[in-house]
Amino acid sequence: MAEMIRKSSVAEVINHWILAGSCMLLMLSGFAFLFHLEPVGSVFGGFESMKNVHNWLGVVFCISLLISMVHYLKDAFEYDADDVQWFKVAGGYLSHKVKVPPMGKYNPGQKLYYLAIVGAGIAIALSGFGIWLMKDNSTVMLLSHLVHNIAFLIFVLAVPVHIYLGTLANPGTFQIMVNGMMPLADARKKHPKWIKAIGRM
Ligand code: HEM
Secondary structure (H helix, E strand, C coil): CCCEEECCCHHHHHHHHHHHHHHHHHHHHHHHHHCCCHHHHHHCCCHHHHHHHHHHHHHHHHHHHHHHHHHHHHHHCCCCHHHHHHHHCHHHCCCCCCCCCCCCCCCHHHHHHHHHHHHHHHHHHHHHHHHHHCCCCHHHHHHHHHHHHHHHHHHHHHHHHHHHHHCCCCCCCHHHHHHCEEEHHHHHHHCHHHHHHCCCC
16 A cells, blocks of 8 residues: 555544535635526525525635634645746646656645635625625625636636646545645655655655
8 A cells, every 4th residue: 555644634524524615615605696597596596595595605615714714724824936937837737747846735827826715705605794794785786796706717717727636637546635645756756845744755
């Protein structure tokens, strides 16, 4: 059996499922509101109860997003010369001929993805609470709907790319989402600076 190493803690794995689950259900019900998708509405017991589920899932998503900040926010703001070089070669995704620089625990694409989720997450949450709780204020309602829709668009663009990169595009990565583990040999190749830093090179 290949020797494994823990990339995500149990707390990170559990919180990722809560973040991903609430986000996907929010996106599904959000789509159903936007395009008045009756079949989706009926799965939630009608549009009125879907609205309640959507609002409270928003609360769950917010709490999970705050917890994720404890896990990833510091890392997501730290970039070194190799990270800059990673951008220059587009992470090696566009050509096999370029040399991809050595990476730490997360590559800069993942860090930027996280910051996009935090930015769009804060915007969608604040505007969501505006729509939910400030129905009497027409300016807040108008602005909140605008911000809610723009932030939704960011999720619609970013999340499918993240899911593709975490599954089909990088076989084996999905296991990190399941139990937080990855093969040590893969980690040495993909994240040499992280492995060196924890003394497992
Ligand atoms: C259900 C579909 C999803 C799958 C299959 C998936 C898969 C993964 C995997 C495999 C990782 C570990 C990557 C690594 O450590 O190298 C990861 C990390 C992460 N995921 Fe997801 N994910 C999904 C949905 C989401 C959603 C909806 C969000 C946010 C709203 C999200 C946010 C994150 C964050 C913040 C990380 C950690 C840092 C990063 O990789 O940017 N994920 N995901």
